[in-house]
Amino acid sequence: xxxxxxxxxxxxxxxxxxxxxxxxxxxxxxxxxxxxxxxxxxxxxxxxxxxxxxxxxxxxxxxxxxxxxxxxxxxxxxxxxxxxxxxxxxxxxxxxxxxxxxxxxxxxxxxxxxxxxxxxxxxxxxxxxxxxxxxxxxxxxxxxxxxxxxxxxxxxxxxxxxxxxxxxxxxxxxxxxxxxxxxxxxxx
Amino acid sequence: xxxxxxxxxxxxxxxxxxxxxxxxxxxxxxxxxxxxxxxxxxxxxxxxxxxxxxxxxxxxxxxxxxxxxxxxxxxxxxxxxxxxxxxxxxxxxxxxxxxxxxxxxxxxxxxxxxxxxxxxxxxxxxxxxxxxxxxxxxxxxx
Numbered sequence: 303x304x305x306x307x308x309x310x311x312x313x314x315x316x317x318x319x320x321x322x323x324x325x326x327x328x329x330x331x332x333x334x335x336x337x338x339x340x341x342x343x344x345x346x347x348x349x350x351x352x353x354x355x356x357x358x359x360x361x362x363x364x365x366x367x368x369x370x371x372x373x374x375x376x377x378x379x380x381x382x383x384x385x386x387x388x389x390x391x392x393x394x395x396x397x398x399x400x401x402x403x404x405x406x407x408x409x410x411x412x413x414x415x416x417x418x419x420x421x422x423x424x425x426x427x428x429x430x431x432x433x434x435x436x437x438x439x440x441x442x443x444x445x446x447x448x449x450x451x452x453x454x455x456x457x458x459x460x461x462x463x464x465x466x467x468x469x470x471x472x473x474x475x476x477x478x479x480x481x482x483x484x485x486x487x488x489x490x
Numbered sequence: 491x492x493x494x495x496x497x498x499x500x501x502x503x504x505x506x507x508x509x510x511x512x513x514x515x516x517x518x519x520x521x522x523x524x525x526x527x528x529x530x531x532x533x534x535x536x537x538x539x540x541x542x543x544x545x546x547x548x549x550x551x552x553x554x555x556x557x558x559x560x561x562x563x564x565x566x567x568x569x570x571x572x573x574x575x576x577x578x579x580x581x582x583x584x585x586x587x588x589x590x591x592x593x594x595x596x597x598x599x600x601x602x603x604x605x606x607x608x609x610x611x612x613x614x615x616x617x618x619x620x621x622x623x624x625x626x627x628x629x630x631x632x
Contacts, residue, residue, distance in 0.1 A: 306596040310586070311603040328606040353628060465609075472610040473617030480618045 377463035
């Protein structure tokens, strides 16, 4: 008898809004795949750079957690800035992105094993879920205005925050898959 | 509830079992969709060259194509998706589709996953394209 593999997005439980539940369900599915893809990576793999100035897989994993937490803080919770050390245990600059030309991975990530990065990702997701649990459908239209470095403003709504958390993670997940391929080829 | 003209409360014509009939109808729907790829896009499933074999080169079908060609593919795909999705109601998102994989296993998905997967799939390859652009720029740097 043929095996059946079920890939279903189920709205995550404990959310006021069905839309939020579906978006968070997508994030959880994306994380399940990401963690499955990276499960065999060693600390050496995670710190490997294809060339100076290019991101390592560990940097990208840390960056996913940093970005998700920052989006939660300034987007969903509307804070003026994010308190990453309290929530994640690392600072925003500790992911090392963006690397300058010829740059090396940051010291804060040197020699870190997979458990370190999965811990960051888990704390980021818990924080997002706590912040998103109480949102109603109407909250998704709420707009947040942030200053830009050039003196202008950036306006986004909470629906975009949750969408962007997913596209951001999926984009860097795709890069991690490509880096795993390059790493395998480099190792011969 | 109806989906693409199919009344999901009844056995489709020609089937005694509602469940079996719907299962077959879903497979027909998928097969029909697969066959529609070429009329919609102008290229078929295998023409993107993926997955590449070890040491493989890009397919000749895509050699020398300008950006406008790929923009055209993306534009036609999105227009087709929007037409299909416009007909869906909330209950349709629970609807499940089953297809047989090459290894014989059955893969069951719901339409909520299909829409989610379109976003994650696009975003994942978008991230890879950005990384390849970075590599390409570095490779051309004197």
